């Protein structure tokens with residue numbers, strides 16, 4: 634296809650080919666994104682659940698990766714994280730994200746926590762435990778202030794290895810949280826095999842609160858489950874005051890979502906973290 638010009642083939646090129654080429658280009662661009670300073674982190678607050686969430690209720694932030702592509706503009710992490718996973722780029726990218734997030738959080742008032750997402754591929758490649766350990770030392774962040782969010786995908790590939798890794802991470806003093814709880818199949822098995830510090834109820838259940846009674850029953854049950862296991866429960870995707878009130882009245886521990894605060898550059902939360910970031 635090299636001899637043909639882009640313009641002339643695009644008319645006849647099957648959609649599949651175009652998509653594949655698109656992905657290839659996007660993938661090349663992603664490999665230079667870190668170097669070119671196109672990646673950044675947004676931060677979304679997590680707060681203790683109460684009917685009126687105040688600044689003082691904020692317990693920490695989740696770091697969420699952002700990619701501003703030089704010509705395409707904003708590319709969603711829902712699109713580029715899977716691409717980075719397939720290509721193995723996630724290892725380098727994940728290291729950048731972890732370091733950046735820990736550096737940032739090390740400057741916040743001490744009780745504030747930072748949550749960082751870990752992909753399954755980061756788990757299976759490289760020495761994650763040593764990486765986390767050295768970044769904590771390098772940034773001076775107390776281990777107890779770092780929370781690593783994993784999905785059950787991490788445990789699906791190689792259960793024994795996954796659990797062993799989680800134990801070693803926990804031994805460093807960091808907290809482990811199960812993300813997207815309820816969205817997969819085996820979550821309950823995993824809860825039995827590993828002492829998670831936190832469970833994040835998937836947004837899908839929160840969205841339907843008030844719309845269908847099943848969701849309310851499920852959310853109530855997961856909160857009860859969490860309390861029984863002595864695990865803190867955080868609801869994701871809280872968008873309305875009604876949802877917040879329901880969760881608070883059911884005894885949900887934490888909340889996160891647009892109603893509390895959107896993911897944004899940390900400068901937007903300067904009042905909460907005490908200053909404007911310099912990193």
Ligand code: C2E
Pocket residue numbers: 677696697698709710711714730750751752812813869870871872889890891892896
């Ligand atoms: P996630 O870890 O489940 O992150 C929560 C997602 O929900 C974020 O989407 C966030 O912006 C969005 N969100 C938060 N509150 C609300 C709300 O009230 N309503 C709605 N509709 N959405 C809300 P985002 O930032 O687009 O990230 C999507 C996914 O990409 C994340 O899902 C996570 O799986 C992945 N991701 C993002 N950043 C990273 C990262 O640094 N590393 C890794 N490995 N994955 C990441």
Ligand code: CA
Pocket residue numbers: 695750782812
């Ligand atoms: Ca997450």
Ligand code: CA
Pocket residue numbers: 812813833835836869
């Ligand atoms: Ca989630």
Ligand code: CA
Pocket residue numbers: 813
């Ligand atoms: Ca997710």
